[in-house]
Amino acid sequence: MKKAFDTEILSVGTELLLGRVTNTDARDISEMLSKIGINVKYHTVVGDNPERLRACVEIAKQRADIIVTTGGLGPTCDDLTKQVLAESFGLRLVKNEDEDRGLFEYIRTGRGLTPNVHQQALLPEGCTVFHNLWGTAPGCAFEAEGKFVVMLPGPPKECVPMFAACAVPWLKKLSDEVIVSHSVCVFGIGESAVDDLFADEMNRMTNPTMAPYAKECDCLLQITAKAESEEKAEAMIAPVMAHVKERLGDYVYGTDLSCVEEAVMALLKEKNLSFAAAESCTGGDIARRFTELPGASAFFKGGVVSYVNEVKESMLGVDAAVLAEKTAVSREVAAAMAEGVRARLKTDMAVSVTGLAGPDGDGVHEVGTVFIGLAVEGQTFVRETHMGRNRTRSFIRRMAGNHAFDMMRRWMSGLPVEDR
Amino acid sequence: MKKAFDTEILSVGTELLLGRVTNTDARDISEMLSKIGINVKYHTVVGDNPERLRACVEIAKQRADIIVTTGGLGPTCDDLTKQVLAESFGLRLVKNEDEDRGLFEYIRTGRGLTPNVHQQALLPEGCTVFHNLWGTAPGCAFEAEGKFVVMLPGPPKECVPMFAACAVPWLKKLSDEVIVSHSVCVFGIGESAVDDLFADEMNRMTNPTMAPYAKECDCLLQITAKAESEEKAEAMIAPVMAHVKERLGDYVYGTDLSCVEEAVMALLKEKNLSFAAAESCTGGDIARRFTELPGASAFFKGGVVSYVNEVKESMLGVDAAVLAEKTAVSREVAAAMAEGVRARLKTDMAVSVTGLAGPDGDGVHEVGTVFIGLAVEGQTFVRETHMGRNRTRSFIRRMAGNHAFDMMRRWMSGLPVEDR
Numbered sequence: 102m103k104k105a106f107d108t109e110i111l112s113v114g115t116e117l118l119l120g121r122v123t124n125t126d127a128r129d130i131s132e133m134l135s136k137i138g139i140n141v142k143y144h145t146v147v148g149d150n151p152e153r154l155r156a157c158v159e160i161a162k163q164r165a166d167i168i169v170t171t172g173g174l175g176p177t178c179d180d181l182t183k184q185v186l187a188e189s190f191g192l193r194l195v196k197n198e199d200e201d202r203g204l205f206e207y208i209r210t211g212r213g214l215t216p217n218v219h220q221q222a223l224l225p226e227g228c229t230v231f232h233n234l235w236g237t238a239p240g241c242a243f244e245a246e247g248k249f250v251v252m253l254p255g256p257p258k259e260c261v262p263m264f265a266a267c268a269v270p271w272l273k274k275l276s277d278e279v280i281v282s283h284s285v286c287v288f289g290i291g292e293s294a295v296d297d298l299f300a301d302e303m304n305r306m307t308n309p310t311m312a313p314y315a316k317e318c319d320c321l322l323q324i325t326a327k328a329e330s331e332e333k334a335e336a337m338i339a340p341v342m343a344h345v346k347e348r349l350g351d352y353v354y355g356t357d358l359s360c361v362e363e364a365v366m367a368l369l370k371e372k373n374l375s376f377a378a379a380e381s382c383t384g385g386d387i388a389r390r391f392t393e394l395p396g397a398s399a400f401f402k403g404g405v406v407s408y409v410n411e412v413k414e415s416m417l418g419v420d421a422a423v424l425a426e427k428t429a430v431s432r433e434v435a436a437a438m439a440e441g442v443r444a445r446l447k448t449d450m451a452v453s454v455t456g457l458a459g460p461d462g463d464g465v466h467e468v469g470t471v472f473i474g475l476a477v478e479g480q481t482f483v484r485e486t487h488m489g490r491n492r493t494r495s496f497i498r499r500m501a502g503n504h505a506f507d508m509m510r511r512w513m514s515g516l517p518v519e520d521r
Numbered sequence: 522m523k524k525a526f527d528t529e530i531l532s533v534g535t536e537l538l539l540g541r542v543t544n545t546d547a548r549d550i551s552e553m554l555s556k557i558g559i560n561v562k563y564h565t566v567v568g569d570n571p572e573r574l575r576a577c578v579e580i581a582k583q584r585a586d587i588i589v590t591t592g593g594l595g596p597t598c599d600d601l602t603k604q605v606l607a608e609s610f611g612l613r614l615v616k617n618e619d620e621d622r623g624l625f626e627y628i629r630t631g632r633g634l635t636p637n638v639h640q641q642a643l644l645p646e647g648c649t650v651f652h653n654l655w656g657t658a659p660g661c662a663f664e665a666e667g668k669f670v671v672m673l674p675g676p677p678k679e680c681v682p683m684f685a686a687c688a689v690p691w692l693k694k695l696s697d698e699v700i701v702s703h704s705v706c707v708f709g710i711g712e713s714a715v716d717d718l719f720a721d722e723m724n725r726m727t728n729p730t731m732a733p734y735a736k737e738c739d740c741l742l743q744i745t746a747k748a749e750s751e752e753k754a755e756a757m758i759a760p761v762m763a764h765v766k767e768r769l770g771d772y773v774y775g776t777d778l779s780c781v782e783e784a785v786m787a788l789l790k791e792k793n794l795s796f797a798a799a800e801s802c803t804g805g806d807i808a809r810r811f812t813e814l815p816g817a818s819a820f821f822k823g824g825v826v827s828y829v830n831e832v833k834e835s836m837l838g839v840d841a842a843v844l845a846e847k848t849a850v851s852r853e854v855a856a857a858m859a860e861g862v863r864a865r866l867k868t869d870m871a872v873s874v875t876g877l878a879g880p881d882g883d884g885v886h887e888v889g890t891v892f893i894g895l896a897v898e899g900q901t902f903v904r905e906t907h908m909g910r911n912r913t914r915s916f917i918r919r920m921a922g923n924h925a926f927d928m929m930r931r932w933m934s935g936l937p938v939e940d941r
Contacts, residue, residue: 118563120548120551131538131539134540135538141538144565156584257737312535312536315595383809385807385824386805386809389809395881397804401828403826403827405826411822461815
């Protein structure tokens with residue numbers, strides 16, 4: 102078996118160090134690399150400074166086999182990364198005629214006169230050129246001094262599709278060890294509790310391994326195996342996966358999903374059901390999250406964001422007397438919102454959320470008090486949650502959405518809906 | 522003047538290297554540090570592995586004055602980070618009685634039986650303890666070997682508030698150089714074009730400095746000055762800022778804003794106006810984005826997510842004949858949606874979005890074709906955009922939202938609305 106290829110992702114950009122931008126490139130590249138059996142061992146971020154970048158490249162050469170750089174290739178950075186990397190590996194930069202013509206064309210067709218764009222066509226001699234379909238600066242890859250180097254532009258909308266389309270095929274040829282990783286996705290029980298359930302087993306395991314990961318409002322248990330083939334790795338994972346699912350029971354909403362709404366989408370498809378949402382404190386986040394999923398329109402008809410009381414009355418038919426007596430943050434209003442949007446949009450199911458996401462309270466309820474409703478034919482459920490005053494606005498909104506999706510999932514799966 | 526404190530943020534967690542989690546902690550900490558005049562020079566991510574972490578700590582000790590660690594303190598990681606850092610600086614771990622009692626209390630009050638939680642009360646001797654109000658694992662800070670070390674738990678909901686409440690005051694005492702940074706926020710003109718406008722000046726400037734940063738769907742020009750006091754730094758920035766704003770004209774939507782909706786909120790407040798949103802392809806994202814801002818309910822009454830045509834008719838009053846003749850992706854439907862939601866929710870203004878966010882098309886329009894409407898008393902505007910088929914669904918949705926907010930900003934500022 103060939104050795105495993107340890108990888109370092111080296112991101113170049115002062116904007117990252119100033120906290121203006123989040124390093125999502127490193128995350129996305131790491132995810133893609135782990136799927137093709139390449140271990141990422143380090144992420145490093147350094148500013149637009151040749152000396153410090155050079156020093157980081159030297160460190161990376163000592164501890165990694167593959168170096169992936171992001172950033173420092175654009176028209177505003179004097180192609181810092183290319184120059185430093187080429188120099189470090191003793192390569193000249195030579196003009197790539199195809200890229201040069203392409204850049205000329207790009208400018209000519211009206212994206213504005215950007216003369217400094219031409220230096221982007223200078224690339225390390227002998228490299229594989231990654232043409233940039235998503236922007237201007239080309240990326241590239243080369244092998245030198247026994248190391249494999251991939252260079253990509255920094256903007257995520259260029260970096261990520263280019264890595265998938267160009268770098269992954271180039272890197273896949275290097276490895277013959279496969280890592281397979283599956284995650285068991287859990288909502289309604291915390292990471293600590295999951296850890297306690299499996300602590301002894303996890304400590305004993307070496308291959309496959311198992312580890313719990315906390316996400317913002319749910320968590321997952323990751324099971325990872327290394328083997329010489331995908332089939333063998335899968336066979337190692339299968340019994341562990343079955344055991345974990347059995348112990349966690351109906352807290353498990355799926356495997357290898359990135360969010361609970363994906364599980365909901367699959368169930369809606371299976372049962373051929375539609376839904377709508379009436380949102381107060383989540384302000385459209387449930388609709389937004391579900392419609393991030395391509396194909397959402399087959400199941401989600403729409404929703405009402407009833408951010409103020411008069412809209413709860415006019416657009417959802419919530420009774421003004423109930424609003425006055427019970428206040429907007431109540432079990433009764435949550436139920437009426439779900440029923441109202443379901444009737445008006447003529448869907449099979451409807452969810453609703455009303456509560457206090459903070460930071461300001463209403464003088465009656467504690468911040469973090471949220472009621473989540475689910476209306477189906479002939480029945481309405483309401484869940485009452487108290488997330489605690491120390492939670493952020495965005496946490497409360499996201500968690501409320503998770504509850505709404507969880508209630509839909511449970512109802513469609515024939516599980517109890519109100520308690521969790 | 523004391524020396525500048527170079528900082529390295531060292532994040533510990535295999536989940537970051539697997540791409541399961543984005544390193545938002547490093548971004549948030551960097552932003553807070555830059556505001557108090559502390560330079561972040563490196564971010565490093567390493568897995569839950571003592572040898573590799575130890576090597577990273579040695580590198581950080583050589584190139585940084587301040588080391589901020591995140592992660593590896595929780596009940597599931599055997600307190601890896603604390604042990605390695607304490608060892609590296611020759612410090613013992615001793616039990617902190619207050620924290621130990623607090624952890625016992627936390628468990629007793631029903632968060633579940635988590636016996637491994639107690640080792641979290643072991644902390645480096647002589648450290649300043651940062652009590653964790655947002656979770657269980659305490660953080661801490663100490664000075665040793667002329668370096669300053671801050672250790673924080675990894676989950677962002679604990680790390681970020683704890684850094685702000687505990688680490689910032691501790692670190693502020695170290696520095697007497699102040700960095701002040703302001704950003705000029707721009708929508709409607711690209712980073713390259715901004716760069717071209719100011720390239721010569723930027724190359725000549727040393728203090729203050731100026732740099733353009735591309736964000737997902739807009740960009741900003743960052744002006745940064747270092748001085749011995751905030752007042753002096755501000756005075757250095759002011760004339761540069763004025764010059765930049767004059768050259769960029771009405772592409773500038775504000776300074777030091779994180780998004781165009783913040784500019785819209787300020788204008789709505791100034792003019793005492795309300796608005797509503799009718800969303801098709803953005804699926805609630807405009808409502809969600811605006812209601813992320815605390816206090817949104819004073820200006821945003823609500824909205825309709827009309828994801829399918831029948832909801833455009835039933836909830837917004839869009840004429841079925843217009844939908845049939847022009848299709849949902851049209852200037853006419855965008856206008857009718859904005860007018861419909863404005864009439865029904867009785868607001869001063871209303872925006873609408875209808876278009877194709879992809880990946881699937883409708884057989885008529887290219888993906889990325891989006892119409893954005895703005896209805897005000899007696900007048901309706903529509904902007905037609907073609908973002909290109911290579912754009913991602915999330916880019917198209919976000920950009921469409923930016924256009925809607927930009928149209929509101931322009932109308933409230935007395936600027937032309939439809940062209941940009």
